[in-house]
Amino acid sequence: MNTSSLAVKTTTYENIQIKDGYDLPVYGIAEGTFYTLHVPAMACICLSFICAISVILYSFYRQNYSKFFDWSKSERFVVYMALCDALFNVSHFSDHLHIVVTKSFPTPKGLCAFYGFMLAEFITAQNLMVNIVAINVFVLIYFRKQMFFGRWDYRLLVYIFGVPAIGCIIAGALDQFGPNGAFCTFDAIKGENYIHILHNGTASINLSYKYRKSEKASDNSSHKSGSGGTGSTPIQSISHPTRASHAIQNSEV
Numbered sequence: 263m264n265t266s267s268l269a270v271k272t273t274t275y276e277n278i279q280i281k282d283g284y285d286l287p288v289y290g291i292a293e294g295t296f297y298t299l300h301v302p303a304m305a306c307i308c309l310s311f312i313c314a315i316s317v318i319l320y321s322f323y324r325q326n327y328s329k330f331f332d333w334s335k336s337e338r339f340v341v342y343m344a345l346c347d348a349l350f351n352v353s354h355f356s357d358h359l360h361i362v363v364t365k366s367f368p369t370p371k372g373l374c375a376f377y378g379f380m381l382a383e384f385i386t387a388q389n390l391m392v393n394i395v396a397i398n399v400f401v402l403i404y405f406r407k408q409m410f411f412g413r414w415d416y417r418l419l420v421y422i423f424g425v426p427a428i429g430c431i432i433a434g435a436l437d438q439f440g441p442n443g444a445f446c447t448f449d450a451i452k453g454e455n456y457i458h459i460l461h462n463g464t465a466s467i468n469l470s471y472k473y474r475k476s477e478k479a480s481d482n483s484s485h486k487s488g489s490g491g492t493g494s495t496p497i498q499s500i501s502h503p504t505r506a507s508h509a510i511q512n513s514e515v
Contacts, residue, residue, distance in 0.1 A: 283441035283450040284367055290444070291365065299444060300362045304355060311351035317344040331414055338415065339395055342422070346388035353380035357445045367441040377446035378439030379430050386426035394418060 280286065290296035321341050325333060330341075357377040360368045368374040398409050411418040433439060433448070440449030 280451055282452050283443065284371070286441065286443050286450055288361065288366060288441075288443070296365070297362075300358050304358050304362070307351045307355045307358070311348055311355070314344040314348040314351065317341075318348070335398070335408075339391070339398075342415075342418070343388070343391055343395075346384055346391055346422070350381070350384035350388060353377060353384060354445070357381065361445060368446060371440065374441060374446040375434060375437075375439035378448060379434055381445075381447050382433070382439075383423075383426045383430050386429070387422045390422045390425065394422065 288296070290299045318341055321337065321344075322330075325337070330338070357368070360373075360377075368377060401407050401409055438448055438452060440446065440452065442448065442450040
């Protein structure tokens with residue numbers, strides 16, 4: 263009896279034509295884990311938001327905010343990271359709160375797409391900001407050079423906010439945003455391919471950039487080694503750690 267009823271339910275479910283994420287059930291309601299998912303998530307988001315705002319306020323409290331772009335690069339990086347985190351928290355908290363209150367996906371579809379757009383924009387901006395920090399440290403330590411981001415850091419800001427915005431606009435135009443079963447981001451049905459394209463494309467750009475840097479460093483090392491006769495440059499860098507440490511300390515991260 264139980265087996266036959268289970269077969270009927272399975273057949274009925276399989277006959278449903280799923281067009282987008284709205285045809286999926288809200289995750290956790292049938293299993294009884296709805297609040298177990300959303301309440302801890304909202305609590306963590308609130309704590310993260312408080313920390314991000316505290317970092318921003320303290321940074322501007324201890325320094326002259328009108329001379330923000332005269333701060334050291336590392337101090338500005340901290341503010342940018344906290345800003346990305348705060349904006350991500352606001353967008354994601356709104357999404358979770360809407361679903362908790364209504365126990366359904368946000369409607370109309372444009373609202374869920376807006377939540378997904380903001381979520382993808384700021385989480386990608388945060389990832390790109392982390393990537394820039396890592397590249398900046400690599401260039402500073404390995405090449406002893408400073409990365410210049412232009413007046414008012416416009417190159418950095420265009421990269422971390424503009425590039426995700428272009429990708430999200432394209433995704434929105436292709437109707438890729440929607441429910442993923444738990445919250446609004448890329449649609450669980452229609453947005454699956456775009457997620458793979460976005461992740462693989464970002465990874466390819468980062469890997470190609472690092473590969474070019476490593477290849478350039480290898481060429482420079484080979485050139486110095488050939489001109490020095492026996493590769494004296496690496497030995498000198500090892501035998502003078504104090505000089506290297508002073509150079510890093512005097513440089514702006």
